[in-house]
Amino acid sequence: MPKYLLIMRGTDESNAAMMAGIDEMIATTRQFIDEMVKAGVLLAAEGLDDPRQGVVVDFSAETPVVTDGPYGETKELFGGFFMLDVASKQEAVEWAKRVPVARGAKIEIRRVPGSDEVPQA
Template sequence: MAKYLLIMRGTDESNAAMMADIDELMATTRTFIEETIKAGVLLAAEGLDDPGQGVVVDFSGETPVVTDGPYGETKELFGGFFLLDVASKQEAVEWAKRVPVARGAKIEIRRVPGDDEAPRA
């Protein structure tokens, strides 16, 4: 088994579409979560607050610079995630295809390496 993070990435348009049907989306999301729990693959799932409430700490200069959201040129923002423990990347992909999202949204899938895979100095 391996851990995979399914990162929900939305645009202004997909986020607006999501908010238009929020009750239906929340109901289908609860159903999706129940299915992942029954399958024994869900480790965690969270949605994120509005990007306007966040900050970015930028380390590209001499000292860190903190900028309040929203973030100017950003085209897509992370909206939440599901952390799954599945047998393969393909299984993670199959679960991601079932995540209820608005048209235009994306799901990024990233494997979470185990402790034994961490780079050593």
């Protein structure tokens, strides 16, 4: 069955807004997760730490080059995900609309192909 990854993309501004109200955000997110669990659609959910603590391993050269800090530009950074098991892409969209996020953030929805499918280019 189709699975969908809801990829959270925050900007510096939305991340700052989220951190300003982090306690409330944690509480509403917890409630939202509970709702998805009881709907039988949530497979996994994680939030990521500060992108500045990240490390990038770059394979452009013959040997991998390791650099500290976020990947690429600091706008629209991957901040976390929800993996949903829903009946349709439309349903994934409707769940995505309910995710508690700060203004300015975006959610990208990507389909996860089954183990018997070849991913579409």
